[in-house]
Amino acid sequence: MTLRSVVRGSGSALPKRVVSNAELAEQVDTSDEWIVERTGIRQRYIADDSETTSSLATDAARRALEAAGFDASSIDLIVLATATPDQTFPATATKVQANLGIADCIAFDVAAVCTGFLYALTVADSMLRGGNAKRALVIGAETFSRILDWEDRGTCVLFGDGAGAIVLEAADEDGKxxxxxxxxxxxxxxxxxxxxxxxxxxxxxxxxxxxxxxxxxxxxxxxxxxxxxxxxxxxxxxxxxxxxxxxxxxxxxxxxxxxxxxxxxxxxxxxxxxxxxxxxxxxxxxxxxxxxxxxxxxxxxxxxxxxxxxxxxxxxxxxx
The missing domain is CATH 3.40.47.10 (Thiolase/Chalcone synthase)
Known part of the structure; x- marks a missing residue:
């Protein structure tokens, strides 16, 4: 028997506000042409005051659970990758747990910035294969707009906000x-x-x-x-x-x-x-x-x- 972490569903969430390069050029010394030529970026989503890392993560998690056909109560592990947590502590993963109505599960954050989701995925995979959990939510969620210097055109044009999630299940299933x-x-x-x-x-x-x-x-x-x-x-x-x-x-x-x-x-x-x-x-x-x-x-x-x-x-x- 070869136990692996199988992807059962995925989901994502984006803030309501879309900011085009042209709109950004009204605030920063830049242009659509300059940004597209150097980065390929044409727009980004920016969170408002009501949208947080945990709210975006929760929305992405709900969509992933729906895609998997799983009830949130069946999740026994949440690993959330973020460099922009809601609070210094507790972990944003625990806020997602509460938002989903999960009474008890393992829940913690991983901080590895842009590689964070790969770190979270690896940790969750190891825990599932090791028998510490059966089903896991692995989430990457950020509100990077909160930590940008909006006067630095070399960085502020590059980033946006959003969240993505996958549901993993420990299973032995035809090499998947x-x-x-x-x-x-x-x-x-x-x-x-x-x-x-x-x-x-x-x-x-x-x-x-x-x-x-x-x-x-x-x-x-x-x-x-x-x-x-x-x-x-x-x-x-x-x-x-x-x-x-x-x-x-x-x-x-x-x-x-x-x-x-x-x-x-x-x-x-x-x-x-x-x-x-x-x-x-x-x-x-x-x-x-x-x-x-x-x-x-x-x-x-x-x-x-x-x-x-x-x-x-x-x-x-x-x-x-």
């Missing part, structure tokens, strides 16, 4: 499920992508800071390497992959990574033009969109990958 995951971190590169504040240092939240060119260089190399590493761990090659669901940071990174691996660009799920960079939410958001529009079908081999602040990076391969 998560086949391999790989995670990495290199803390010596902290200064390339970080928030300049926090409770134990400045006592304020701070704003996101990024050295974009250096991050781009690391991303292309690290993502290509971890994708190769993950495929080898699963005994696969790039030719076996039906879909790549990457972190939606920048269209140029997506293109460069695909070329480095010799992947057909038509196999890469791209949503960065609509969602911008939603950090930990971007992979599950893109996955859910591709499932719902019929691109990703049962039996397809799917690779997910991401890199974020830390620096952290990782990948997972699964048969849907």
């Amino acid at each position: 499920g998560i086949l391999d995951t790989r995670l990495h971190a290199a803390g010596q590169h902290n200064e390339l992508l970080y928030v300049d504040g926090g409770p134990s240092t400045t006592k304020t939240v701070g704003h996101l800071r990024m050295r974009g060119r250096e991050v781009f260089r690391h991303a292309v190399v690290n993502l290509a390497e971890v994708l190769t590493e993950t495929l080898e761990g699963a005994g696969l090659t790039a030719a076996d992959i039906d879909w790549v669901v990457p972190h939606q940071a920048n269209a140029r990174i997506l293109d460069a990574t695909a070329k480095k691996l010799g992947l057909d660009p038509s196999k890469v799920v791209v949503t960065v033009d609509k969602h911008a960079n939603t950090s930990a939410a971007s992979v599950p958001l893109a996955f859910d969109e591709a499932v719902r529009d019929g691109r990703i079908k049962p039996g397809d081999m799917v690779v997910m990958e991401a890199m974020g602040g830390g620096l952290t990076w990782g990948a997972a391969v699964l048969r849907y």
Whole structure:
């Protein structure tokens, strides 16, 4: 018997407000042409005061549960990836648990920024295969607009808010499920992508800071390497992959990574033009969109990958 974490359903949620590049150009010294040429981003969703990381996460989780056909009470593990929690503590996952009406389950947050969903997925997979839980909600949710410096045109144009979720179930089912995951971190590169504040240092939240060119260089190399590493761990090659669901940071990174691996660009799920960079939410958001529009079908081999602040990076391969 080979117990694996099988994806039973997915869901996503976006704020009500859509902000186009043209609207952003009215507030920041930028233009639609400048943003599209450098990033591929055409719009992003921005949360209002009533929309929080936990509310978006809850909406995404409900849609994932509906897709799976599961009642929330059957969930015994929630792992939520976020860099923008509702509160310093308790974990935002516990707020989602309460919102869903789950009386008791394991619930905690994971902080690995844009790689957060891959970290959360790996942790949940390990716990399911180890027998600590039977069914899990794995969520990536962010309100990055709360930590942006809206006067810094080099960063504020890149990010958006949103949430994505998947339901996993431990099962032995004809090779379906998560086949391999790989995670990495290199803390010596902290200064390339970080928030300049926090409770134990400045006592304020701070704003996101990024050295974009250096991050781009690391991303292309690290993502290509971890994708190769993950495929080898699963005994696969790039030719076996039906879909790549990457972190939606920048269209140029997506293109460069695909070329480095010799992947057909038509196999890469791209949503960065609509969602911008939603950090930990971007992979599950893109996955859910591709499932719902019929691109990703049962039996397809799917690779997910991401890199974020830390620096952290990782990948997972699964048969849907």
